[in-house]
Amino acid sequence: MLELYHWEPNAASARVMIALKEKGLEFRSRYVEVLAFEQFAPGFLALNPAGQTPVLVHDGEAFTEASFICEYLDEAFPERPLLPQAPLDRWAARAWQKYVDDHLAAAASDLAWAALGRPALKARNWASLEQAVASIQPKERRDQWQAAIRGLDDEELERARERIRLAVARIEADLEGRDWLAPGGYSLADVAVYPYANYLPSVTPELLGERTRAWLGRMSNRPAVKAAETMARTADAYGIAAPGPEHIRWG
């Protein structure tokens, strides 16, 4: 009934995996090996022409975009809701999801890519890499991968760090006097932020705040988060043999 095409339980894939586990929904896992570019295989592009994980398939319909897959799950399966009740609080949870989509995801991914992803890819299959990347469609995604393989320069990395500073300030502000990011309790806001904030103890520990650290601890203790984490195929999401510090186990 429910199938999820996903990579390791990190980034956008993790958001939907955690949401499914939080709601107690059974689903068939379809693993897409992003570092082998399986997301650009014709079969996957037929599901999502943008060539991006995750994709949820429900009753033959394919759903893309993690924020809106999560909202769909919350509406199609209303038990164990993951959005607050009050319209104001629902806006706050959605605004967090959008902030993740527009700012936090790219910044955290840039830093994690530089520290972990690019070295892992280079170790894995660098020889045939340029050829594999050259065939990626659409062109916009090919350009992104070619830039990723070249690597970020210092100015780009500093820009990513500056965005992380702003994101952490926002997390710290929203955790003042409460345990979860949106007013009204645990929500899709926490689900959206966690897979990216979870990189930070490894890649920019100096930028973390105390509330953010405590919240990361609460998140990683949730049974749903642990259940998503057990779906990792490799020691961490980038296939590096030796696991890093605890928080990066699948980051």
Add this chain to the structure above:
Amino acid sequence: MLELYHWEPNAASARVMIALKEKGLEFRSRYVEVLAFEQFAPGFLALNPAGQTPVLVHDGEAFTEASFICEYLDEAFPERPLLPQAPLDRWAARAWQKYVDDHLAAAASDLAWAALGRPALKARNWASLEQAVASIQPKERRDQWQAAIRGLDDEELERARERIRLAVARIEADLEGRDWLAPGGYSLADVAVYPYANYLPSVTPELLGERTRAWLGRMSNRPAVKAAETMARTADAYGIAAPGPEHIRWG
């Protein structure tokens, strides 16, 4: 009770103005003159540190991001709903909103800026412009404005046209056999796309499809769209004295 800080009824401001009118909600209009950079005045930055219109204020709370202001209005005032009932159809409407946020808005705005906005700004206050722009905070927005003032090069314009081609193909596909973009009837998808698609008859008429033209006609005949349009201060949103073709009257 409801206050809307907005520019002319175009782009993101138009989305919320149309949604308010569709729902029959009274609101106090607070005009922000974007080409005079009033969105970077301290009073406005206190409402939205990103320095972007529109902002909705309801019972003392400030709401940003057009997609989520519209969803908030639809939940806080459930009469005359602007999202379909079925979860699948709701996902489709939200996916359209995200597509506008991530792709169509920038592409259409780039083309409209090159054709209309930049000349209008240049005619208005070019002399003191660089000084005004130099004081914009945050830096990221200042960089954007400085790039806008320099103008787009041919490659950037062609990239915008390519994105418009893809957007029109998506509009044409979703209008096959129905009048509105999302299954389930008129929705926030139409509200989101209209202010950007409405530029196209003026700036890239060669890229329009037949269904898109017919849909633009249906949209512009809606009383709510007409009501939003009457809130324009100038002949069009860029303050050009002579109005262009009908579709660009406030585009």
